[in-house]
Amino acid sequence: MTTSTNKWISEWLGGLGRVTLLARESIASLFTFKVAGKDLLYQVYFIGVKSQSVVLITGAFTGMVLAAQTYFQFHKVGMDTATLAVVGVSMCSELGPVLTGLMVAGRVGAAIAAEIGTMRVTEQIDALRTLATHPVDYIVVPRLAACVIALPLLTAESIAMGIAAGYMVGVHLLGIDAAYAWHNLVRYTGAVDVCIGLIKALIFGGLVALVGCYKGMSCGEGAEGVGRATTEAVVYSSISILIANFFLTLVLGKIFNIT
């Protein structure tokens, strides 16, 4: 193995270790209830309410495309009425949480990294520390808590919008029988699928906040450092969502006994 590969692996493992330590510190701080309600509420508003439009649009168009593509394939074998069942299960357990996570990683992960990175390069984080305030208590914990609260709610909205949009396309545009389509949707999409989606969303929320905060707090000097931290926050949180999704699918599948 070359020296540069060794260095890359060692830096990557070091980064992973530091994110884990940040997570431990944040969770410990979370249970001391030092977070001001006002700060948490503002972050829930910024991360949750302000992300609704982008998440709803993503959910709607994903549901519509999924319904159309599924219909095109199922129509060949005469299974038109199973279309919405596929849309329902896919939106609940996979597409809803993953796409919501990715959209929030792009919008919120970048904003968190840029804001904290700018605070770091302008010495505002050092100022916090001299004012006897732990940066994790004041900066990381409200964002982490807000992401963990907001992501499942946004995912639920995205799932509902995706299924509704898929229903509209399937029934009103492609001509699937409404009664059979609805019957199959309800029959094959269970509460377990929704639970899996919401659990995934909760974990993705934690990942977006932790990666964004870590990248912001460890960003390099100047505008270049903030720019790089922002890009890396989006890239790493998106990749970590996709990797975590695979393992969560396996683990939650086992736990909820999906066969």
Place this chain on the structure above:
Amino acid sequence: MIEARDLRKAFGTHQILDGVSFKIERGESVVIIGRSGGGKSVLLKQLVGLLKPDSGQVLIEGEDIVPMNERSLLRVRAKFGMLFQGAALFDSMTVAENIAFPFRQRKDLSPADVAKKVSDALEVVELPGTQNKKPSELSGGMRKRVGLARAIVYQPEIVLYDEPTTGLDPIVSDSIDKLIIRVRDQLNVTCIVVTHDMRSARRVGNRILMLHDKRIYASGTPDDIFSSQDPIVRRFIDGVSDPKNIF
């Protein structure tokens, strides 16, 4: 009150401090001078635990803060106020919110008490009535004054100033110097000022430490330092560059 023992610090292969030691007594006003990039701000940040030295000790009232973790340091930092080079005001907050920040966890103070403390601190720095302004609406000198108000509002025992007059015109610099002297005398705090502004160093310090070649090169009263015949001290005070190092 504050003692640095054999502090060493390097960033990568670049050694910044190599065996810095000094002691500051309660109520003293010490100015640390030295060339830009010479490690003055690094030294100041080590005194309050914002940076860890590679080796050495920083004793605050006899307690070594170097091995402390971030949470333990919070208790020690309550004794400090710090004015940063760029003021480091929280730009999402108003002037009043910035100054009231140290009281946000204090349940024993009513909003009226906090407003009174903010107003008093703004009076000290001669900026009354600016409570509702945002940092972006203030000039460089005003930002430093607000930064100072935030640093002194909770009446710390030690105030650190990181290049308080850098980037300000001579008149504003003069007013900041007077402010530092007034804070020192009125609040009876220990002051440590990092600067390369010689006029400021002479006015605000009881003692001057000169950082040169990674160590404390010279130490003495302002009169001692300004009358020194040591060529390195002399060249720094007179602002004369070394002809060999121009390019």
